[in-house]
Amino acid sequence: MTQEFRLPAGGRIDRSELLSFTFDGQTYIGYRGDTVASALLANGVHLVGRSFKYHRPRGIVSAGVEEPNALIDCNVTAAEKGTREANNRATFTELRQGLTTKSVNAFPNLNFDIGAINAVMARFIPAGFYYKSFLVSTTMWHRLIEPVIRRAAGLGVSDDVADISRYDAHYQHADVVIVGAGPTGLQAARTAAKSGARVILVEQDTECGGSLLRDPVEIDGMDADLWVATVEAELAQADNVRVMTRTTLSGIFDHNMLTALERVTDHLDIPEADGDLRPRMRWHRIRAKQVVLATGAFERPLVFRNNDLPGIMFASAVETYLQRYGVKTGEQGLFLINNDMALSAAIKAKEAGVEVTVVDVRSESTGPYTERLQAMGVPFFTNHTLVEAKGTKRVKGAVIAPMNGDGTAIAGELQTIECDFIGSSSGYNPIVHLHCQSGAKLDFDPATACFVPGAPVSATPTISAGGAKGLFSLNDALLSGADVAAQALDAIGLAHGEKTVVSASEEAHPGSLHIRHLWLLPSDKPTSKGGKFWVDFQNDVTAADLELAVRENFRSVEHIKRYTTLGMATDQGKTSNINALGILSDVLGVTIPDIGTTTFRPPYTPTTFGAIAGREPGDFLDVARTTPMHDWHVEHGALFEDVGQWKRAWYYPKPGETMHAAVDRECRAVRESLGILDASTLGKIIVKGPDAAEFLNRVYTNKWMKLGIGRCRYGLMLGEDGMIMDDGVSARVAEDEFLMTTTTGGAAGVLSHLEDYLQTEWTDLKVYLTSVTEQWAVASINGPKARDLLAELCEDVDLSPDAFKFMEWKDATVAGLPARIFRISFTGDLAFEINVPADKGMALWTALITAGAKYGITPYGTEAMHVLRAEKGFIIVGQDTDGSLNPYDMDMGWIVGKDKADFIGKRSLTRKDMSEPLRKQYVGILTEDPKEVLPEGAQLVNLTDAPTTAAPKEPVPMQGHVSSSYWSSAAGRSIALGLVKGGLARKGETLVVPMPDGRNVKVTLGDTVFVDAVGARQHG
């Protein structure tokens, strides 16, 4: 409650606004402008989490998005259900009044964590533990290992209700997008702004300034604040520039399609008050001609024994907490560094009244910062290693020792230095994530011991500047910002005026890092003995784990990553990767560039799913296509089935009726009297032109040239590979016009397939294709009373069997509506498909229902349709076929026009393999017990191979599978269809279907037609 570590003055926080918040149930106070992490540190709280695998106590290590340890769940009370968010970085979460937060990975609580038992068991959880555990018996995995791991591991807790927040999407175009509004990005924006280009400057932080927020250096003769404000004012004047703060550029995709997440209301005390229409976040998709990456650099830590104790953090983080938030990390600080730049933090700490010691791993330390520290009387140990950090829940001290010349071993007396925090720096890594996402490669710069951006990719051009390019001196960065903006403008042919050249005050920064890279600090014991050397905090990967992986012969860094889990989870190795590569390079004896890096993938930082979904969750996720009669189906209690994007009535249960009973009732109605199906969803394509018949002749297997006007024909469509791809009935409307129907789900694919051939192969054919699927509504009436009903509503057509034959169609007036009647049948019963213009669909449907009442007209859905067609053995493409079955396999050789000159698939059908007798072939399957309905997908095996136990040790050779299976009242028993090796010649043979419950169900193969084998009904 006291903020005892808050400095009396300074920082960018607003001391007039006190905010209270909770962390693990305890209430704390901070200021507006704080992050949760800075407010916790102000209150002396360092222990904020437990590690993923060993449940080690972990503290805040950074002051930014790269934080691996300080993960918190936000909005954690019951009253905030629907807004909870897991795994936020406390170092990046803005404080607001009343914010509730909770640590992750701690059970039962942070201070007494039962999972720390894992730490005692550490030697049993080495690298590759998960993979090795998979190799033990599955029983042991399921019963023992997995439950234990699940209980102890895992990060934050997600909400168990839907997200109630609102999110928006925003699309933008820009000439130049500049990522990062630090000194480099600001200078780039100024230059770009003057050209008149459309410029967007994106900054993830709450305000512009970048490193100046931590280290406010005088620029252009102004103090940092004034300089930033001046530039901001200049940009605000330019109406071609948009500056977006609190916005993270998360991804770069092909041709510079950028995604950016803008946090709009999270930082407000009342995030979404009534009437406040602002979304919680906006998801921006920006198409940019050029992208300037001024994303800066991350500091990386040195790796030493017990380097994960709370209180050990990045040197730059110590500096940020002091300068930006006015918070002292502790009273006694030890700075462990290997470069000049990091000493800035030690100076700031000393100036703030902290007791400071510097341990410099370099043999010499001579830069301007060193001189200042020595002048301030700070104890300075050069060529020293940190042997081991001491403490349990907070660092209490450090054992240091002199090193030998090459820094591989200690060479001298150990001594212990008391401290309550350690600021560590092993150098800096340019933030190259976005550069790499664009597809560009990295180069290794030995002078600064880091990867820097390589040449950009021409299709997705980005240019890096400043720290992101490996320029760590402020003056270099300022120059490069303006240079790179000019370069970007040149690339898109926009003239730029004079570059604005500014410089920072002379003594501000050392000219270069003077880095000495020691990837692993020498200690008195090897890495495998005593305390651990942590490389990846978030995944608990140690130096010993990496060494073990190499001993087990892992070589590729991508493999080592997966084996050890290095660089996974929410921080994606932002702080750990280079250290790991350095250690691997020492162990493998190869250079870092030869090891290479792992892949950088979007998003740059974790992104809320809700923001990506925007306004399109739930029903808005995808288009729902409904038929003109849809509302009737809804009113009459239909359940729906998705077929492609269509909502099709599945079945119409009466109150209390099971699915089985409803489907059975619907099927019986069709066979005994009258049923009606909404068939509007079938694909319908007009094929028109002088060569329409020739075209159909080439795309279907059978003959079409002589089909008379007014007649219909079933067609089977193959791919070039000879396999069935679609089927349907086409009608000849005129000499030069056909109406083709396709399967509901196949319509779009068939149209595209046909267009491809017309436009690219058969350009001489004069044919046009037009999709009319949605122009027609179709009611299909089926059953013995179908003609009686239609006769009542249609007076201008003679419906008698001789006048209107099966497979004919006629123009007609039905219920006063203009219609086309097709006498075709997918049920094998007497059937008429009545097509009317779509807007007349509901009128037709209700007229049929009303007039059909006397026949007990029963609406039936797709499930009954499937049963009825199965009773007749009619195939459903995609259910009974799977893209590997040809017409002969389906016993449909009768539809193949062998003497036709050509059709798609013809040549493939002549291949020897296509008529191989042991191919899977289409057969009927009857169970020994007529009441047993087989599960679809069930496998068939030979009688002699029938397994004797539920889980046979040896695999049994499969003979085939069940593709369709139903109860059929018309057949008085269960029926099934399936594909069986050589099945056509095996009718009458008995096979066995082993069931999941261990039973062997005997079945007999037979014909595929179960009802009305002679086909009398449909011709009736």
Added chain:
Amino acid sequence: MLLIRCPYCEQERPEVEFSFAHQAHKPRPEEAGEPLDDHAWARWVYYQKNIKGVAHERWNHAGGCRKFFNVVRDTVTSEIIATYRSGETPPVEESRVEGEALSFDYEQAEG
């Protein structure tokens, strides 16, 4: 997400309007009147060049004019080097990146 210029609409449009069809310039052998043996036919049906480098591809402006057209694309960088109408001669030849053979050796692959 790619930006593709449709040579019929004569506009650069986003990738979501298009669908990839298949390798370009792969006419049906039967059309050319060359009867192929089973082996050669199977190659035509089942094998694609799968170029790492500059490739000729056929795309469809499915959400636009519905025309099929050809694209010269660098499959490594996804750069669209050119687009042209069906039936036109490719303005840029195919090429594989260094170290990759220009044409796939089917015989070797089939052992």
